[in-house]
Amino acid sequence: MSAEAETLKQAREDFVTQWGALGTQWGINRTMAQIHALLMTAMDPLTTDEVMEELRISRGNAHTNLKELVAWGLVRIVAKKGERKEFFEAEKDVWQIFSIVTRERKRREIDPAMALLAKCSESTVDMKSAEGKAFHDQIRQLEEFIGFASKVADKVSRMKHGFAVQIAAKLLG
Known part of the structure; x- marks a missing residue:
């Protein structure tokens, strides 16, 4: 060899x-x-x-x-x-690999987490105690943030590679 x-x-x-x-x-x-x-x-x-x-x-x-x-x-x-x-x-295209992994992780991890957060939020929405209100508020903040991050990841993974790189360069530049 x-x-x-x-x-x-x-x-x-x-x-x-x-x-x-x-x-x-x-x-x-x-x-x-x-x-x-x-x-x-x-x-x-x-x-x-x-x-x-x-x-x-x-x-x-x-x-x-x-x-x-x-x-x-x-x-x-x-x-x-x-x-x-x-x-x-x-698949050898790096952007395709990223998009596939992002989609699968969302389906397997983020979606179930969002469902749990929605359930916890719904079940605590009418709580009157300080502890219950604090829990509900924290869950809502998590739900909003994870929902936002998930939408951003979805949007980025659906973009064409070159366009995503241009946007990232502007954000990071």
Whole structure:
């Protein structure tokens, strides 16, 4: 193996490992994020067997996480003529990845939190005690802020990449 190939192999392994650690911060389990990183950096679509071999994981673990990545929209199944095996390839457009992760996190985390806040707010709206009013006010503030942040995230994730970068540059400049 050439020095360049060895360096590339090590860099890819480092990336896959670190992406797995980062994935846990986005609400994705480590193995799911590592599979995503592996597919995202692969030149060609990979089979379940290739994913298993590269990451040294079980068939069940690979299969479950590949199905979940497909459900999220981060990975798609690719058919190859004359092949019976399924091949998988990751979305490689960084802005699309951001948009997909944002959408999925909202659906899995923000929406249930908003529903809980709305329920708590509704059930405490008529409270007369100082403690009840303070609780209701705090919940309403959280509900308003999270609702606002969620709308901003939705709007940004639906923007074209270049336009979003221009707006961010203006805000941060």
